[in-house]
Amino acid sequence: MTDVKHMKWWGWGNEGVGFHWEDKPGFAPFVLQAVGLDLHTAAPVEKPAFEKMTIPKPVAPAALVSKLATTVGQGHVTSDDMERVVHVYGKSLRDLVRIRANQVQRYPDLVVYPADEAEVQQVVDAAVAADAVIIPFGGGSNIAGSLEPRADEKRTIISLDMGRLNKVLSIDEQSQTAVIQAGALGPDLEEQLNARGWTIGHFPDSFTHSTLGGWVATRSSGMQSDKYGDIADIARGLRVVRPGGTLVVRPHPSASNGPSVREMILGSEGRLGVITEVTAQVHRIPAKRVVNGYFFPNWEAGIAAMQEIAESDAAPTITRISDAAETGFSLATSKERHGFDKFAAGTVLPNLMKAKGWKLDDICLSFIGFEGATAGHADRQKKLVDAIVKKHGGMGVGTGPGVLYDQKKFDTPYLRDFLLDRGAAGDVSETAMPWSKVNQVHDAVTAAAQKAYSELGTTGWIMSHMSHSYHSGACLYFTFAFVFGNDPLGEYDHVKSAIQQAFVDNGSSISHHHGVGLEHAPWLEQDISTEGVKILTGLFTATDPGANLNPRKILADATKATSGPGTTKKPVAAKASGGAKKAAAKKDAAAPKKAAPRSKAPATAG
Ligand SMILES: Cc1cc2nc3c(=O)[nH]c(=O)nc-3n(C[C@H](O)[C@H](O)[C@H](O)COP(=O)(O)OP(=O)(O)OC[C@H]3O[C@@H](n4cnc5c(N)ncnc54)[C@H](O)[C@@H]3O)c2cc1C
Numbered sequence: 001m002t003d004v005k006h007m008k009w010w011g012w013g014n015e016g017v018g019f020h021w022e023d024k025p026g027f028a029p030f031v032l033q034a035v036g037l038d039l040h041t042a043a044p045v046e047k048p049a050f051e052k053m054t055i056p057k058p059v060a061p062a063a064l065v066s067k068l069a070t071t072v073g074q075g076h077v078t079s080d081d082m083e084r085v086v087h088v089y090g091k092s093l094r095d096l097v098r099i100r101a102n103q104v105q106r107y108p109d110l111v112v113y114p115a116d117e118a119e120v121q122q123v124v125d126a127a128v129a130a131d132a133v134i135i136p137f138g139g140g141s142n143i144a145g146s147l148e149p150r151a152d153e154k155r156t157i158i159s160l161d162m163g164r165l166n167k168v169l170s171i172d173e174q175s176q177t178a179v180i181q182a183g184a185l186g187p188d189l190e191e192q193l194n195a196r197g198w199t200i201g202h203f204p205d206s207f208t209h210s211t212l213g214g215w216v217a218t219r220s221s222g223m224q225s226d227k228y229g230d231i232a233d234i235a236r237g238l239r240v241v242r243p244g245g246t247l248v249v250r251p252h253p254s255a256s257n258g259p260s261v262r263e264m265i266l267g268s269e270g271r272l273g274v275i276t277e278v279t280a281q282v283h284r285i286p287a288k289r290v291v292n293g294y295f296f297p298n299w300e301a302g303i304a305a306m307q308e309i310a311e312s313d314a315a316p317t318i319t320r321i322s323d324a325a326e327t328g329f330s331l332a333t334s335k336e337r338h339g340f341d342k343f344a345a346g347t348v349l350p351n352l353m354k355a356k357g358w359k360l361d362d363i364c365l366s367f368i369g370f371e372g373a374t375a376g377h378a379d380r381q382k383k384l385v386d387a388i389v390k391k392h393g394g395m396g397v398g399t400g401p402g403v404l405y406d407q408k409k410f411d412t413p414y415l416r417d418f419l420l421d422r423g424a425a426g427d428v429s430e431t432a433m434p435w436s437k438v439n440q441v442h443d444a445v446t447a448a449a450q451k452a453y454s455e456l457g458t459t460g461w462i463m464s465h466m467s468h469s470y471h472s473g474a475c476l477y478f479t480f481a482f483v484f485g486n487d488p489l490g491e492y493d494h495v496k497s498a499i500q501q502a503f504v505d506n507g508s509s510i511s512h513h514h515g516v517g518l519e520h521a522p523w524l525e526q527d528i529s530t531e532g533v534k535i536l537t538g539l540f541t542a543t544d545p546g547a548n549l550n551p552r553k554i555l556a557d558a559t560k561a562t563s564g565p566g567t568t569k570k571p572v573a574a575k576a577s578g579g580a581k582k583a584a585a586k587k588d589a590a591a592p593k594k595a596a597p598r599s600k601a602p603a604t605a606g
Pocket of ligand 1: 012090091092135136137138139140141142143146147162182183203204205206209210211212213214215216217218219220221222223268269270271273274275276413513514515550553
């Protein structure tokens with residue numbers, strides 16, 4: 001049997017690992033104030049029981065199973081229940097709520113683990129010949145509904161798990177590129193590169209459980225993108241298995257060869273084929289890496305500083321600033337401090353800020369990262385940044401908070417399960433906009449979420465940070481939370497829809513790095529225009545006439561629809577607005593509820 005590792009079926013990450021609040025004295029009071037959830041009395045729900053899942057028999061014609069088994073080996077094709085559950089969804093809040101509640105509408109029928117590109121080609125060809133559906137599976141970490149099989153699908157659905165294609169095949173030291181198999185998880189590929197002195201420099205928060213192919217297929221962005229670029233910059237060459245043949249994008253540093261086929265594959269979410277190999281830009285491991293903490297008196301001052309840094313000669317790896325709400329959250333998740341550390345953080349620093357005339361409720365925490373082939377290079381970058389921070393009224397607080405941020409960054413994802421266990425939603429939405437709109441989008445989205453909470457009759461939380469700077473703009477990343485009432489998915493949809501609509505209404509993208517999937521598809525036309533949708537429709541229908549490749553993701557097209565609800569939905573009209581319209585265009589989403597009465601006890605999500 002395969003030794004490919006997966007996350008736990010009902011939540012994020014590894015079994016036995018979770019978020020703990022008992023060692024963080026500020027956390028319980030913070031949660032009580034933010035969403036009205038008392039952690040001292042909210043007993044966590046029981047872990048969902050796998051035995052209680054109802055999993056229908058697979059649709060798996062014997063001839064196809066036999067052909068696949070001959071191709072990949074008997075042990076690498078399976079219809080085992082746990083395998084089918086693990087491969088059905090990604091890790092969006094909607095996915096987690098439904099899987100915990102045994103509300104899955106359609107499972108994949110078979111999970112197949114090819115060993116190399118030749119096997120991928122044979123699997124794809126056999127699947128298309130049998131008119132089966134192929135859904136490529138990387139780490140299963142997406143949060144846009146990019147893996148979800150369509151509920152009405154009558155054909156055999158194959159989850160094509162890329163986990164055995166996990167090797168760094170070669171490194172071209174002169175060009176600083178590496179050929180890497182697409183199924184490699186972040187830690188696996190980084191370990192192989194590091195062993196030879198290289199790094200890919202791509203570190204999304206989901207790094208530990210996502211793959212190179214998944215990053216490319218969703219246009220991912222890592223926390224050090226300011227220096228290394230997004231995956232769209234890093235992935236130069238590609239090999240993509242398509243029905244009948246393999247598409248090869250050669251690793252040019254840049255090219256004028258017509259509309260970019262490379263760009264078409266980036267973000268294609270499995271609809272154009274299976275990415276098997278990526279030629280990625282790599283970098284020598286830096287001699288010095290440091291993340292410094294800074295405080296600003298308020299959001300506007302911090303954003304102005306971030307923009308000036310982006311336009312300056314300084315080239316930090318990370319520029320990130322939290323708004324006042326997220327700063328409060330970060331301070332609340334700090335572990336208990338002792339001795340001088342406690343005195344410095346709890347007394348000296350606040351007094352210093354007050355002496356400067358800052359209001360403590362407005363302060364914003366920022367992290368800025370520096371790297372260099374020599375320590376001197378990193379130090380010079382920091383000097384340039386320090387001067388800009390000072391000009392905008394900010395102050396440096398050394399590397400202490402940065403070390404903490406670095407340590408916590410891969411643990412934060414466990415917080416979502418912690419909240420779900422206690423009947424509360426905690427989720428994210430992210431977007432990109434020009435510098436001139438950053439503050440407008442920040443304020444409009446915050447107001448839209450608060451309005452949505454008030455319509456639901458609940459107290460909710462929204463906070464944000466800016467990360468991923470570009471010459472012309474940046475990404476804003478929002479985190480929102482509230483306690484579920486009687487209709488978890490309907491309420492979630494109401495809030496999430498309000499946020500997404502505020503993005504497009506304020507000139508911002510539907511996503512900066514999470515992709516489209518099913519989750520963001522209703523807003524696509526408003527983002528890329530009717531003509532943009534026509535081009536994508538033409539691309540998908542012409543290159544996959546049988547709708548065998550992860551159908552209905554990105555565009556909710558009607559190709560090969562059978563009968564289920566919403567399968568023939570047209571994309572939302574460009575002028576449409578309002579959360580309800582968006583939700584109505586979603587196939588499986590419950591319609592937003594108006595101010596549903598809140599139950600006293602948090603509803604269990606599972
Ligand atoms: C807690 C958390 C934190 C996250 N943080 C970040 C972040 O910081 N930055 C970021 O960019 N994203 C982040 N994400 C989102 C997610 O990790 C990314 O979308 C990631 O790129 C998905 O990779 P994956 O390997 O898990 O792909 P999967 O979830 O397995 O698949 C995603 C899509 O890509 C397709 N696909 C996968 N592999 C291939 C392939 N080889 N060929 C063709 N298609 C393929 C799938 O069919 C599917 O449509 C986060 C998610 C979570 C839950």
